[in-house]
Amino acid sequence: MGFKDYCFRKSLWVFHFGGASCNNCDIEILDCLTPRHDLERFGILLVGSIRHADVLLVNGSINMRDKDRLLELYHQAPKPLLVVAIGACGCTGGIFAEGMTFAGPVDKIIPVDAYIPGCPPKPEAIIAGIVKLAGKK
Amino acid sequence: MSRKTLIPIGPYHPLQEEPELFKLYCDGEIVTDIKWETGYNHRGIEKLSESKSYDQVFFLVERICGICSTSHPFAFANAVEEIVAVEITDRAKYIRSIIGELERIHSHLLWVGLAGHFLGYNTVFMWAWKYREPVLDLFEMITGNRNSYAMFKVGGVRRDIENSKIPAIRKEIAVIRKKIDLLTGAVMDDPVIHARTKGVGILTRQDIIDYGAVGPTARASGVDIDVRRDDPYAAYPLVNWKVITAQAGDVFAKAEVRLLEMYESASIIEQCIDALEKMKEGDITLKINEIPEGLGTGRAEAPRGEVFHFVVSDGSNSPARHKIRAPSYTNIATFKKSCIGQTIADATLSLAAVDPCYCCTERMAAAYDNSSGKKILNANELIALSLKRTSELRKSGTGHE
Structure with a gap:
């Protein structure tokens, strides 16, 4: 098991960065945490600081200010x-x-590991994406 | 001697879902001044709208804000239909109102949840968002998508609500009504919520008039305004409903207005589907061949207040100018009244109480360099930038031509 596997073996902590978005993805991400979908059962937790995070979720177009x-x-x-x-x-x-x-899609600014398309992606899609990502490494 | 402390909330604060910077200037626990900064969410929608055809603009204005993603198309449709001078069919009117009111229920539930979250009362947050799910299911059934519905077009709606779906809708509305009962009971009787919200963030009737606040924020302070009644559109004049107002102007009154409005919305939807059932299916859109030259204004009552769209048409297939004013634009200014003099914990709640929607509110602002006081970009430079970008896109062949 490599170092990376070791790091992502257990609960993933997620930091959410909402760029210049229309809010839809933001509320669908929050929706993942609420009772119907309840991402926390996978140990996935939204954290308040990037310094605690394993995953950076970026949504919205990125404008010059972001x-x-x-x-x-x-x-x-x-x-x-x-x-x-x-x-x-x-x-x-x-x-x-x-x-x-507009200042370029996310992958022009920082390296991206996974894309979850949709406008907005359904919570199921977001969960599937993150679980796949965690399993891949 | 008192010392001022600056407490920034944002721009990427875990409490907020959208990027926005509030600067609370505090003297001890008490907030003495507040400033806010926008621009983190600016996408240049008014300018983009001029490069899209009328059919495409609906998809664009829908994405101004994900929560009020019907209100903006509603207002835009009203504006363009004023230019064309056309009256849509009754069936289309009812369908539009159904979508608009479903959205109000989902938005108010979302707000109740977030307000609970701001209180530190996460049970309310989880409940409200759980009860919101059936509304989203209804949306998925009617429109095919949970959030951006793409139902509107000039002259009507894109999809019909088949009569065979109506019993299912009626059943679901009954379920939602029961959930709202539960939630209203829980919120209205909870001593903790009473203690945290009563007398907090009070806006008087005069404050509302001075700042021009709209929507539930205004109605909670006894200002009886509602575009649905004052400037009737869609099916609102055809059904029975009443405008909910409260007098206190505090956070509790705002919650009360929103909770009671959900009942009105449910009743409007029930009346609309009753009317739909008696009509022939399929008569949902008018054929509109061209948009003549002219000016049109459209208003719609979003869950947060009045949305205003102004469209200038030069006879071509895209708007020559498109001006948008979202309700949060005026509502956010009331923070100057509601937050000052409060403790920090109450100030954040007062911020949340008007249900601010920042992505609606973004404005083009000239950027200043703080150290030198020099203007970095003004409007003309930004337009030049936009032109440059368009020409780049043309060259690379990725833009729509």
């Missing part, structure tokens, strides 16, 4: 870190990709 902050968060995070881009905007920029303040 870009530097996202980079800084990435540098502050303890490695190894899994980055998940959620939603059409997180994956490609979606409908806002032609906007004047």
Whole structure:
């Protein structure tokens, strides 16, 4: 078992970064934590600081103002870190990709391990994505 | 001598789901001043809208805000239909109202949950979000998606609600009503919630008028305004319902108004599906060949208040100018009144009480460099930037032509 496997073997702690989004992905991520889907049964917990996190969830198109902050968060995070881009905007920029303040999809700014497409992805899709990611390493 | 402490909330605070920066200036425990910064969420929607056709703009305005993703298309449809001067069919009106009211229920439940979360009362959060799920199921059944519904178009709606689905909808509404009963009982009788919310973040009637606040925020302070009644659209004049108001203006009153509004919404939906049942299926859209030159304004009552869209058409297939004002834009300004003089714990609750939606509120703002006081980007430079970007996209061939 490599170091990375060891790190991601148990409960994944997740930090959520909402970029310039429409809020849909944000509420679907919160929805994952509420009784119907209840991600916490997998040991997945939303944490308040990136320094505690194993996974960085990024959703929304990233505008010029968010870009530097996202980079800084990435540098502050303890490695190894899994980055998940959620939603059409997180994956490609979606409908806002032609906007004047758009600063590139997430994978142009930081390396991304998994993409969960959809506008917004259903909670089931988000759970499936994260579980797959945890199992892959 | 008192010393001021700055407590920042945000921009990426675990308590908030959206990026927004509040600066609370505190003297000990008491908040003495508050400032807020926007722009973390700016996507340039008004400008983007000018590059899309009228059919595409619906998908764009739907993504202004995920929670009120019907209100914006509603207001935009009202605006464009004013330019075309057309009245949609009754069936389309009822379907629009059903979607609008379902959204109000889901949004208010979401707010009750988040308010509970802000109180540190996570049981309410979990309950409210659990009870919200049947509403989302209904959305999935009617529109095919849980959050962005894509139901609206100029001249009607995209999908019909088949009469065969109506019994299932009626059953689900009855379930939702029972859940709201439970939740209302729990919230209204809970001594902890009373203690934390009564007399907190009071906005007087005069404050509301001074700041131009709208929606449940205004109605909780005794200002009786509701676009659905004052400037009727869709099926609202065809059904019986009443505007809920409260007098106290505190956080509890805002919760009360929202909880009681959910009953009104449920009753509107029931009346609408009763009417749908008596009608012929399929008569949901009008054929609109062109949008003439002209100006149109559209208003709609979002769960948070009045959404206003202003569209200028030059006769082409995309808007020449599209101006949007979301309710949170005026509601957020009331923080200056409601938070100052409160303790920090109560101030965060007062912030949450107006149900601020930051992604609706984003405005183009000129950026200043704090150290030198120099303007970094003004509006013209941003437009130049936009033009540059468009030409880049054209060259790379990824833009829509």
